[in-house]
Amino acid sequence: MAKQKFYVVWAGKQPGVYSTWAECQAQTDHYTGAKYKSYESKAAADEAYKAGWKGNWGTGAAASGTAKDKKSTSFKRSAGVETSEEIDYFSVSVDVGTRGNPGPVEYKGVDTGTGEVIFSCGPINKGTNNLGEFLAIVHALALLNKEGSNKTVYSDSVNAIKWVKQKKVATTLPRDASTEEIWVLIDRAVRWLQTHTYDNKLLKWQTKEWGQIKADYGRK
Numbered sequence: 001m002a003k004q005k006f007y008v009v010w011a012g013k014q015p016g017v018y019s020t021w022a023e024c025q026a027q028t029d030h031y032t033g034a035k036y037k038s039y040e041s042k043a044a045a046d047e048a049y050k051a052g053w054k055g056n057w058g059t060g061a062a063a064s065g066t067a068k069d070k071k072s073t074s075f076k077r078s079a080g081v082e083t084s085e086e087i088d089y090f091s092v093s094v095d096v097g098t099r100g101n102p103g104p105v106e107y108k109g110v111d112t113g114t115g116e117v118i119f120s121c122g123p124i125n126k127g128t129n130n131l132g133e134f135l136a137i138v139h140a141l142a143l144l145n146k147e148g149s150n151k152t153v154y155s156d157s158v159n160a161i162k163w164v165k166q167k168k169v170a171t172t173l174p175r176d177a178s179t180e181e182i183w184v185l186i187d188r189a190v191r192w193l194q195t196h197t198y199d200n201k202l203l204k205w206q207t208k209e210w211g212q213i214k215a216d217y218g219r220k
Contacts, residue, residue: 006045007114010053011035017045021116030149034090038114081161083204084152089113091152092140093205096132097122097217102173105129105182107136109143110215112154119143127182128173133160135182136215138189141198152201156213161202167193 007024009015012034018024019042028034035053039045048056091112098105106122119139124132133155140153141164155161163169168190175183205213212218 094136095215133157
């Protein structure tokens with residue numbers, strides 16, 4: 001059974017201490033510059049709330065429940081894709097899990113700050129790591145678009161990010177009976193990209209600097 005966490009919202013629709021992620025999310029979603037963080041106990045959360053966000057919020061990767069103000073994040077380009085110099089915690093991180101490449105594929109998206117799973121899909125009968133990453137990114141963009149959210153999306157796949165920006169995939173995976181399931185999803189994702197626009201930042205997760213992406217399946 002997962003240990004209960006408590007969530008401090010310093011900047012949100014209604015600041016306070018909340019006992020569930022759903023309550024915290026309701027106060028911070030679509031709120032520009034939201035500042036919030038999770039704690040292991042009610043006492044720690046109450047103390048942090050009274051102390052204020054300075055010294056508590058935005059203290060690095062260890063602050064697993066942090067939402068970073070997008071306006072304060074600087075960006076650079078590396079390997080043809082855009083990256084951030086610091087983690088933008090106001091974001092969704094996606095990753096794929098495979099059993100062989102090609103092989104069964106599943107993917108998920110999590111809140112970068114809290115690690116809460118936002119969506120998951122699979123296992124899909126047969127696909128590749130990059131195709132799974134592509135689907136995960138588009139799933140995140142479509143969900144955020146529907147919610148009217150400008151959260152950043154992180155992926156650790158350079159190829160998948162490029163495919164999303166190009167609105168097409170470049171893969172050697174054949175179209176046959178064994179891959180029909182993933183190709184139906186790929187075609188749907190490509191159509192979504194071709195018929196929608198989004199203003200979310202799509203960034204490369206810097207694994208060497210930050211460790212494994214928050215949505216990692218732990219199958220390395």
